[in-house]
Amino acid sequence: xxxxxxxxxxxxxxxxxxxxxxxxxxxxxxxxxxxxxxxxxxxxxxxxxxxxxxxxxxxxxxxxxxxxxxxxxxxxxxxxxxxxxxxxxxxxxxxxxxxxxxxxxxxxxxxxxxxxxxxxxxxxxxxxxxxxxxxxxxxxxxxxxxxxxxxxxxxxxxxxxxxxxxxxxxxxxxxxxxxxxxxxxxxxxxxxxxxxxxxxxxxxxxxxxxxxxxxxxxxxxxxxxxxxxxxxxxxxxxxxxxxxxxxxxxxxxxxxxxxxxxxxxxxxxxxxxxxxxxxxxxxxxxxxxxxxxx
Amino acid sequence: xxxxxxxxxxxxxxxxxxxxxxxxxxxxxxxxxxxxxxxxxxxxxxxxxxxxxxxxxxxxxxxxxxxxxxxxxxxxxxxxxxxxxxxxxxxxxxxxxxxxxxxxxxxxxxxxxxxxxxxxxxxxxxxxxxxxxxxxxxxxxxxxxxxxxxxxxxxxxxxxxxxxxxxxxxxxxxxxxxxxxxxxxxxxxxxxxxxxxxxxxxxxxxxxxxxxxxxxxxxxxxxxxxxxxxxxxxxxxxxxxxxxxxxxxxxxxxxxxxxxxxxxxxxxxxxxxxxxxxxxx
Numbered sequence: 043x044x045x046x047x048x049x050x051x052x053x054x055x056x057x058x059x060x061x062x063x064x065x066x067x068x069x070x071x072x073x074x075x076x077x078x079x080x081x082x083x084x085x086x087x088x089x090x091x092x093x094x095x096x097x098x099x100x101x102x103x104x105x106x107x108x109x110x111x112x113x114x115x116x117x118x119x120x121x122x123x124x125x126x127x128x129x130x131x132x133x134x135x136x137x138x139x140x141x142x143x144x145x146x147x148x149x150x151x152x153x154x155x156x157x158x159x160x161x162x163x164x165x166x167x168x169x170x171x172x173x174x175x176x177x178x179x180x181x182x183x184x185x186x187x188x189x190x191x192x193x194x195x196x197x198x199x200x201x202x203x204x205x206x207x208x209x210x211x212x213x214x215x216x217x218x219x220x221x222x223x224x225x226x227x228x229x230x231x232x233x234x235x236x237x238x239x240x241x242x243x244x245x246x247x248x249x250x251x252x253x254x255x256x257x258x259x260x261x262x263x264x265x266x267x268x269x270x271x272x273x274x275x276x277x278x279x280x281x282x283x284x285x286x287x288x289x290x291x292x293x294x295x296x297x298x299x300x301x302x303x304x305x306x307x308x309x310x311x312x313x314x315x316x317x318x319x320x321x322x323x324x325x326x327x328x329x330x331x332x333x334x335x336x
Numbered sequence: 337x338x339x340x341x342x343x344x345x346x347x348x349x350x351x352x353x354x355x356x357x358x359x360x361x362x363x364x365x366x367x368x369x370x371x372x373x374x375x376x377x378x379x380x381x382x383x384x385x386x387x388x389x390x391x392x393x394x395x396x397x398x399x400x401x402x403x404x405x406x407x408x409x410x411x412x413x414x415x416x417x418x419x420x421x422x423x424x425x426x427x428x429x430x431x432x433x434x435x436x437x438x439x440x441x442x443x444x445x446x447x448x449x450x451x452x453x454x455x456x457x458x459x460x461x462x463x464x465x466x467x468x469x470x471x472x473x474x475x476x477x478x479x480x481x482x483x484x485x486x487x488x489x490x491x492x493x494x495x496x497x498x499x500x501x502x503x504x505x506x507x508x509x510x511x512x513x514x515x516x517x518x519x520x521x522x523x524x525x526x527x528x529x530x531x532x533x534x535x536x537x538x539x540x541x542x543x544x545x546x547x548x549x550x551x552x553x554x555x556x557x558x559x560x561x562x563x564x565x566x567x568x569x570x571x572x573x574x575x576x577x578x579x580x581x582x583x584x585x586x587x588x589x590x591x592x593x594x595x596x597x598x599x600x601x602x603x604x605x606x607x608x609x610x611x612x613x614x615x616x617x
Binding site for chain 2: 071147152158
């Protein structure tokens with residue numbers, strides 16, 4: 043069979059997928075770009091061309107800078123904690139002990155739990171009146187009075203991060219565990235004979251095997267954390283006093299609560315650009331890590 | 337092998353118990369809340385274990401009496417099943433030819449990379465035109481409209497998984513069938529698809545999990561029992577004025593049951609699917 047026919051046939055087989063992707067993602071993305079230069083409302087007026095007005099307005103608003111910093115804090119702390127806890131859990135699950143298979147099986151549970159159910163569960167746990175956290179801490183005499191964990195700007199973001207970590211560190215652990223199991227036993231044994239301590243064995247023998255898979259997990263988790271909407275919407279709706287508002291929630295409010303489609307679109311594109319820059323930076327890093335780890 | 341000291345072994349067991357408790361405690365509490373009488377949940381000090389297990393909330397949510405919490409819940413359950421089912425079926429049907437094409441003709445692979453790169457886009461970047469478009473087509477608050485959008489979330493994953501699956505089926509087997517006179521569709525039916533059946537199943541289950549979990553688009557594009565999905569129904573319950581927290585917990589348990597069962601059942605396949613990209617990295 044000729045090469046041209048093979049290629050043509052391949053394109054024909056791809057066509058249904060590509061048509062749908064262009065119609066449901068490509069076109070809306072282009073239309074978002076168009077909208078971002080107009081003062082269109084969500085319902086009614088089509089809007090007039092306003093140049094870069096929306097962008098300058100959004101970028102200079104204190105709402106944007108504050109929300110960007112909240113989102114960055116959320117992403118950096120939750121992803122870092124998930125990586126550390128995930129690797130520690132994987133190292134543990136790679137040891138031999140009774141019940142190991144069961145414990146490994148349990149790790150799939152938080153991952154499989156729907157995000158909204160996870161958010162609801164933690165919202166109940168943090169409940170200021172009847173929540174399990176207040177009850178447990180009081181009964182252990184760690185706090186004297188019930189506290190409103192999600193109701194105070196000082197603790198709300200931290201409470202969200204804990205809920206997010208609980209759901210996501212097991213996935214990192216499973217990915218790291220799969221990588222650990224690929225480390226040849228004789229290499230770790232050789233390092234031991236050569237007198238390498240636990241830290242050096244981890245740093246120089248095991249970590250190179252973990253680096254590639256962990257980088258992939260890091261990229262995916264960071265992108266997701268930057269786009270975060272669901273867990274925050276269900277637990278706090280961005281409150282109290284906007285202290286947990288993420289970029290996605292800000293766009294939602296601008297475009298749908300205030301119905302300002304034009305400025306909402308410009309804000310959405312700014313977020314998209316940030317995520318893309320992050321992803322490209324990471325992708326370069328992944329290639330480097332993969333190259334050096336081999 | 338390293339000789340393990342008793343202290344180290346004890347340390348491992350302590351950590352393992354701790355990890356197990358961290359994973360299980362919140363889940364166990366969700367279930368306990370769902371079967372505790374409302375009075376126990378409001379007691380101070382909190383009663384950690386119900387005096388008598390009360391499963392009435394499950395019956396309440398699964399009943400279909402009109403204008404009850406059960407009617408809202410069962411309709412959202414049905415909508416979730418419909419949307420996830422339709423989107424998954426379509427995502428697999430699109431993924432088989434596309435995944436095969438990329439596997440056998442790598443020169444078109446860049447288009448799949450672009451399809452997968454759409455994962456980076458925050459849904460908010462598409463939401464305004466999608467809202468206007470669905471409204472124009474009369475597909476707002478409609479399970480078909482929602483399924484169409486979910487399809488574009490699921491298809492990149494299913495296509496990627498199918499492509500990896502086809503990669504591990506030697507071309508020579510297909511070539512042999514074709515030399516014997518089988519056409520492309522016949523070759524797929526007789527040779528390729530039976531061999532790829534486990535991958536088809538894995539990608540379908542992945543797709544169901546993704547669709548079941550989706551919240552943002554469902555929140556935006558559905559408004560009542562005709563199309564609201566489970567995730568939106570649960571967020572409504574959690575954010576609403578429901579005074580019985582046990583009822584919210586029960587809805588959570590019921591919504592979590594299908595994906596958790598799929599997760600446990602498919603453990604091995606899911607983990608290898610999750611890590612295949614990474615480990616080769």
